[in-house]
Amino acid sequence: MRATCQGDMGAFGELVRRYEGPLYRFLRRMLGNAAEAEDVFQEAMLRVYLSRERFDVSASFRPWLYRIAANCCRDRMRYWRRRPAISLEAAADMEGLSNGLMGRLAARTPAPDGVAEAEELRERIEAAVARLPVKHREVFLMARYEGMPYDEISESLGVPVGTIKSRMNKAVGVLMKELEGFLP
Numbered sequence: 001m002r003a004t005c006q007g008d009m010g011a012f013g014e015l016v017r018r019y020e021g022p023l024y025r026f027l028r029r030m031l032g033n034a035a036e037a038e039d040v041f042q043e044a045m046l047r048v049y050l051s052r053e054r055f056d057v058s059a060s061f062r063p064w065l066y067r068i069a070a071n072c073c074r075d076r077m078r079y080w081r082r083r084p085a086i087s088l089e090a091a092a093d094m095e096g097l098s099n100g101l102m103g104r105l106a107a108r109t110p111a112p113d114g115v116a117e118a119e120e121l122r123e124r125i126e127a128a129v130a131r132l133p134v135k136h137r138e139v140f141l142m143a144r145y146e147g148m149p150y151d152e153i154s155e156s157l158g159v160p161v162g163t164i165k166s167r168m169n170k171a172v173g174v175l176m177k178e179l180e181g182f183l184p
Helices: 009-031 034-050 061-082 088-094 103-107 113-131 134-145 150-157 161-178
Strands: none
Touching: 009 034, 009 061, 009 134, 061 134, 061 150, 061 161, 113 134, 113 161, 134 150, 134 161, 150 161
């Protein structure tokens, strides 16, 4: 990031390549939509570049990046609340079509029982995580999926480590309760 702060576009490209996988996965899980995650990833990286002069080179880059990305997610979710959208499947169902788009696509590739059960569990977990309040979901995703330690999450979100631990505990408790009976 020091080189990026001095205008080195090659260094910025390296930052983008280094963080595109983990940051995209975080955004995908936060937003629940691949296309939106791509857009927010680009927006976050643009904000990083545009605010590079304000970055404290003595600080760690990852928490700063994740703070920017989390803020971009919140902005996008506020936008969605103001302008709700409807999915293609829901639109097809409202028009009286017998089987929604996703149902027609899924019907083409039947899966064995084990794969179906694993997929159902994955979907239930994703849905349960998506229902968590944003402040709990971002902590859970940063800790469990991104492997960030609590002190980095604390720095990223600008809240004390104790609050991070409390939010993580609450998130895990809610998820365990929601998934009761589905987990081995």
